[in-house]
Amino acid sequence: xxxxxxxxxDLVSMALKVAGFEVQTAATAxxxxxxxxxxxxxxMVLDVGLPDQDGFELVQRLHTDGSKVPVIFLxxxxxxxxxxxxxxxxxxxxxxxPFSLEELxxxxxxxxxxxNPDGAKxxxxxxxxxxxxxxxxxxxxxxxxxxxxxxxxxRLLHYLLMNAGRVLTRAQILDHVWEYDFGGEASVxxxxxxxxxxxxDRDGAPLIH
Amino acid sequence: xxxxxxxxxDLVSMALKVAGFEVQTAATAxxxxxxxxxxxxxxMVLDVGLPDQDGFELVQRLHTDGSKVPVIFLxxxxxxxxxxxxxxxxxxxxxxxPFSLEELxxxxxxxxxxxNPDGAKxxxxxxxxxxxxxxxxxxxxxxxxxxxxxxxxxRLLHYLLMNAGRVLTRAQILDHVWEYDFGGEASVxxxxxxxxxxxxDRDGAPLIH
DNA sequence: GCGCTCTCTCACAACCCTCTGAGGAAATTC
DNA sequence: GAATTTCCTCAGAGGGTTGTGAGAGAGCGC
Numbered sequence: 001x002x003x004x005x006x007x008x009x010d011l012v013s014m015a016l017k018v019a020g021f022e023v024q025t026a027a028t029a030x031x032x033x034x035x036x037x038x039x040x041x042x043x044m045v046l047d048v049g050l051p052d053q054d055g056f057e058l059v060q061r062l063h064t065d066g067s068k069v070p071v072i073f074l075x076x077x078x079x080x081x082x083x084x085x086x087x088x089x090x091x092x093x094x095x096x097x098p099f100s101l102e103e104l105x106x107x108x109x110x111x112x113x114x115x116n117p118d119g120a121k122x123x124x125x126x127x128x129x130x131x132x133x134x135x136x137x138x139x140x141x142x143x144x145x146x147x148x149x150x151x152x153x154x155r156l157l158h159y160l161l162m163n164a165g166r167v168l169t170r171a172q173i174l175d176h177v178w179e180y181d182f183g184g185e186a187s188v189x190x191x192x193x194x195x196x197x198x199x200x201d202r203d204g205a206p207l208i209h
Numbered sequence: 210x211x212x213x214x215x216x217x218x219d220l221v222s223m224a225l226k227v228a229g230f231e232v233q234t235a236a237t238a239x240x241x242x243x244x245x246x247x248x249x250x251x252x253m254v255l256d257v258g259l260p261d262q263d264g265f266e267l268v269q270r271l272h273t274d275g276s277k278v279p280v281i282f283l284x285x286x287x288x289x290x291x292x293x294x295x296x297x298x299x300x301x302x303x304x305x306x307p308f309s310l311e312e313l314x315x316x317x318x319x320x321x322x323x324x325n326p327d328g329a330k331x332x333x334x335x336x337x338x339x340x341x342x343x344x345x346x347x348x349x350x351x352x353x354x355x356x357x358x359x360x361x362x363x364r365l366l367h368y369l370l371m372n373a374g375r376v377l378t379r380a381q382i383l384d385h386v387w388e389y390d391f392g393g394e395a396s397v398x399x400x401x402x403x404x405x406x407x408x409x410d411r412d413g414a415p416l417i418h
Numbered sequence: 419g420c421g422c423t424c425t426c427t428c429a430c431a432a433c434c435c436t437c438t439g440a441g442g443a444a445a446t447t448c
Numbered sequence: 449g450a451a452t453t454t455c456c457t458c459a460g461a462g463g464g465t466t467g468t469g470a471g472a473g474a475g476c477g478c
Contacts, residue, residue, distance in 0.1 A: 063215060085391070089310055089384045091223040114227065138376045150435060188437055194457055359424060396466095397426055403468055 002032045003047040015101040029053035047074045098179040126161040211241040212256040224310040238262035256283045307388040335370040
């Protein structure tokens with residue numbers, strides 16, 4: 001996890017550790033290069049705006065070094081839109097700041113699946129009782145019936161399903177599902193839980209408690 | 210995949226891997242020759258402008274070596290237009306830079322089909338509901354009725370069909386369907402989706418979501 | 419050289435999504 | 449049992465995204 005902003009690096013690092021990954025952080029391109037050499041990561045999350053070197057240059061440098069580590073770039077909104085163009089083909093991907101951790105982790109999983117052919121069989125579906133969620137098609141079904149969800153609703157349900165049977169604090173949910181710099185009213189959460197209940201628990205035993 | 214431009218080599222290599230091929234890259238004619246000998250590829254994608262040797266010479270050399278690997282040449286626009294012309298006779302093909310990955314992969318499939326008679330049975334048709342797309346004749350039918358598509362429309366529809374049932378980001382589609390150095394407005398995408406909807410989803414249940 | 423087709427740009431309208439804030443219900447505390 | 453806090457739902461404003469059409473320019477065939 002490479003970012004010169006301490007806050008971001010720690011945030012992502014923690015989230016990834018909780019998600020079961022082993023993480024090493026670096027604040028500069030220089031550090032990143034030695035870390036790639038010594039730590040041999042399966043994937044690198046890389047802020048393009050590093051103090052000492054452009055993120056893209058770093059990747060090129062790593063390539064010429066012979067390293068083939070896949071990368072997920074962190075970019076500012078708007079900016080570098082065209083520079084980023086082409087990345088999704090290279091097996092890499094990018095996420096614009098500010099992102100939600102839920103989204104970042106999801107992207108990481110996709111890229112890792114793509115790079116580990118043997119792990120390709122690992123299902124992209126989550127299931128609980130008669131509720132199914134497909135991470136590829138973004139389709140959600142309750143008892144076979146298709147349920148239309150908005151983006152935020154989907155992220156929220158996904159996070160809840162990943163933590164099925166576990167009690168989560170309001171802060172945990174906000175921190176993972178909403179963008180990390182979300183400054184609005186925390187009551188959005190209740191609103192969206194309400195939306196989900198309407199759509200998911202309308203017919204059938206309530207799954208959201 | 211032979212190209213001295215690292216970026217191009219990686220780009221194509223990744224796209225092909227995602228498409229299910231096994232890929233080896235080389236940056237020079239010299240490397241290419243040893244790779245052909247050791248790796249025994251079913252097809253070679255070859256940039257004609259290599260640093261150490263002309264691409265055509267390399268192919269001749271390989272032929273005299275006894276190798277019969279089919280080739281897809283990458284050439285710059287305009288340049289060597291007539292030199293390349295005779296190539297398609299030999300069962301080979303060529304693609305001008307900048308190309309779209311969608312197109313390159315399509316050409317590769319055609320050449321491979323032509324060279325693997327037994328694999329000829331491998332269908333060149335994509336189908337979804339009552340929508341059919343033929344990769345050989347470039348014909349598209351909806352409910353049996355022939356639909357006239359332009360080149361870009363066809364590439365877009367082809368990419369969507371290859372990923373049927375999967376949600377794609379705008380960036381993914383742009384990266385695959387448009388030329389890799391496309392720097393224009395990303396809104397072309399919406400325009401072309403609109404065109405496709407007119408032609409494909411006009412009569413019949415909407416397939417493009 | 420002319421006309422045609424195709425690709426891309428641009429602008430605008432419509433819509434959907436997100437968030438806010440209020441109000442009522444339920445639960446908890448005193 | 450009353451007061452207070454917490455929880456839940458709803459309606460609506462605002463902003464952003466999406467979808468469509470018109471038109472300019474490039475390329476191609478005749």
